[in-house]
Amino acid sequence: MFSSTFSTSEKGETMFIKRVVLIALIIGAGGASQDHNGTSLYRTLCSECHMAYQPQLLPARSWEKIMGNLEDHFGVDATVEERERRLLTEYLKERSGDRRGAEELGEFAQSVPPNETPLRISETPYFKKEHREIPKRLVKQREVKSFANCTACHPRAQRGEYEPISIPNYGPWED
Amino acid sequence: MVGGIATTLLVATLSFGGAIEGYLQELAREAKERDPNFTGFSKERGERIFTSLQRGKRGKKMACTSCHTRDLTQWGEQIFTGKKIAPLAPRANGERLQDIKKVKKWLRRNFKDTYGREGTPQEKGDVLLYILNF
Numbered sequence: 001m002f003s004s005t006f007s008t009s010e011k012g013e014t015m016f017i018k019r020v021v022l023i024a025l026i027i028g029a030g031g032a033s034q035d036h037n038g039t040s041l042y043r044t045l046c047s048e049c050h051m052a053y054q055p056q057l058l059p060a061r062s063w064e065k066i067m068g069n070l071e072d073h074f075g076v077d078a079t080v081e082e083r084e085r086r087l088l089t090e091y092l093k094e095r096s097g098d099r100r101g102a103e104e105l106g107e108f109a110q111s112v113p114p115n116e117t118p119l120r121i122s123e124t125p126y127f128k129k130e131h132r133e134i135p136k137r138l139v140k141q142r143e144v145k146s147f148a149n150c151t152a153c154h155p156r157a158q159r160g161e162y163e164p165i166s167i168p169n170y171g172p173w174e175d
Numbered sequence: 176m177v178g179g180i181a182t183t184l185l186v187a188t189l190s191f192g193g194a195i196e197g198y199l200q201e202l203a204r205e206a207k208e209r210d211p212n213f214t215g216f217s218k219e220r221g222e223r224i225f226t227s228l229q230r231g232k233r234g235k236k237m238a239c240t241s242c243h244t245r246d247l248t249q250w251g252e253q254i255f256t257g258k259k260i261a262p263l264a265p266r267a268n269g270e271r272l273q274d275i276k277k278v279k280k281w282l283r284r285n286f287k288d289t290y291g292r293e294g295t296p297q298e299k300g301d302v303l304l305y306i307l308n309f
Contacts, residue, residue, distance in 0.1 A: 050256040075233035076255065077284040145257040152257060 038091035045080055045088065051151050051158045055095035056105035057121045058112075063092035065117050074119075074148075105160070122147035134167070143168035191307055195272045198279075199303060205296035213297060221305025224298055229289050237289050239302070247309040264309040272307065 046052045055063065067089040070078045080088070096102070097109025111126035118124055122131075131147065139147055144167070150157040153167045165173040191199075199216070206213045226245065231237030233255065242260060243251040248267035251260040262268040272278055282302075286294040294302070 048258075049253045050258050074255070077287040079284065080280075143257070145255065149257045 038087060041084060042088055042091050045084060047158075049076070049078070050148055053121060053150070054105050054160055055092045056097035056102050057108045058092075058096060058118070058124070059098035059109040060093040060096040061098075061117045062109075062112075062119060063096055064089060066119055067092065120148070138167050138170055141169060193273070194275050195278070195303070195307070198275045199300055202296045202300040202303075206300060209296065216297070216300040216304045218301070218305040218308050220298075221301035221303070224294075224302045225305055230291050232288050232291075239285065239289055241289075247306060263306055265307060266309070272303070278303075 042055075043052050058066075066073070067085060070080065070085065079085075097106035098112075102109065108121055108124045108126045111129075112118060112124050121127055127147070138144065144152040150162075153165055153173075154162045155164070155166065156162075167173060203213075203216070206216075225239040225243075228236050228238050231241070235241075235254070237254070241254050243263050247264035248262050250262060252258065253260060261270075263271055265271045282294055282299050286292065286298075
């Protein structure tokens with residue numbers, strides 16, 4: 001159902017490389033390798049404590065706010081070097097879900113009213129709507145802990161695939 | 176000179192080799208600068224630093240063991256996100272304590288999260304010695 005340009009699947013990887021090659025042919029290697037650096041930096045530095053969320057899941061202003069306070073990142077220290085912080089902020093903003101032409105996962109970011117800047121994907125209206133039927137205890141249980149743990153219920157989430165769905169101690173979720 | 180003494184001591188008693196040895200020597204020099212009576216790192220002190228309950232974060236008292244468990248040859252878990260953490264002991268996980276930039280980053284973050292402040296050079300050396308010997 002849901003797939004996106006931010007994908008760690010092998011297919012995604014190949015597509016990514018093809019695109020890079022194309023861009024490299026057109027504008028020279030500089031811009032393309034920058035793009036690739038951003039991706040690997042993001043997948044390394046922002047997947048240490050949870051999966052690297054697809055940038056489309058939040059609007060650019062949310063990423064900016066998150067990246068502006070890594071000292072107190074949801075209560076923990078997630079600081080990186082200043083150079084890395086700036087690169088990551090640009091990377092996330094360029095791929096955020098509120099830009100024009102954002103793919104399917106952009107529904108999360110686009111559901112946010114213009115005067116709000118949520119720090120959590122799980123606070124966006126679209127997320128809340130999609131997850132409203134799930135009993136709280138299934139989220140709070142120790143195998144999940146919070147909605148931030150997408151991969152607990154969406155085992156392929158890191159690849160940008162949100163199906164199949166299976167909740168620990170509950171099993172497959174059928175509509 | 177002073178640094179030289181600490182370095183000799185460490186080389187004589189540790190010899191883990193590689194980048195981590197260099198980092199321990201750097202920490203030993205800093206520890207000696209702060210405290211002239213510093214004679215070397217201790218894995219017993221390191222164990223206390225690693226296992227004792229501290230102020231923690233998000234209203235939750237924490238120790239290094241909260242995420243890494245008491246058995247450093249086993250997998251741990253980030254207590255807030257549930258993400259699994261590979262074993263910390265180099266004898267169980269050959270990738271640990273190889274990349275000094277990574278070691279410094281996590282010691283900074285994890286001391287802040289557990290102790291509410293950065294670790295001193297002596298504390299960092301003690302705790303690394305504990306992990307290396309686990």
